[in-house]
Amino acid sequence: MARSRLLRVGVLASGRGSNLQAIIDASEGGKLNAAVVVVVSDKADAYALERARRHGIKGVFVDPKGCASRQAFDKALIDALTEHQVELVCLAGYMRVLTAAFINHFRHRVMNIHPALLPSFPGLHGQRQALKHGVKFSGCTVHFADEGVDTGPIIIQAVVPVFDDDSEETLAARILRYEHQIYPRAIQLYAEGRLHVRGRHVTCQGSEADRAPTEGWGYIHP
């Protein structure tokens, strides 16, 4: 791939950071016109920060206890991201709801990944909610973040089956495999300038070949 200027990505993560790792791997593997330039966490011991360190990426812990309000905390996030000239913010297991001020600052420049087929099962424990409801298919969604919880315009979804004997763990693992595919893919589409947002609708410029189903259990679109 021609390595023209790399899109500067900042990742917000609160936990283990496997999606962060997938993005870093795609970037280091030359599959992304993007580079993670900073990882910001609200948890000092987030494994995501350790992953950043191992790859020589700047890790920043912003202590919520050190901020007087949610607004002040999100301002500190904006400052950390701006200091690193971040162009696209990727939420990857980030467990706080962002303020309207943050969303406005980075309008249509914040992506999130959710382990369910939105608008079904937003919020916490998407896999548990899917099992409880008895759906036959679930999956994952990458979307632009807006002021709501998992409500923003949808970019990519992947569908996986739910089996009778699934536990939350087996379903989560099946979904996670596709999270790791669709998140880097959404970032690459963004980096190529192929995503267009109009209201709730995100259209993706590109060839039909890009829309082909993948092998295995899942189906990715687009």
Ligand code: GRF
């Ligand atoms: C993922 O399931 C993601 O969809 C959800 O939180 C989880 C984060 O996992 N938003 P990881 O930290 O990326 O491993």
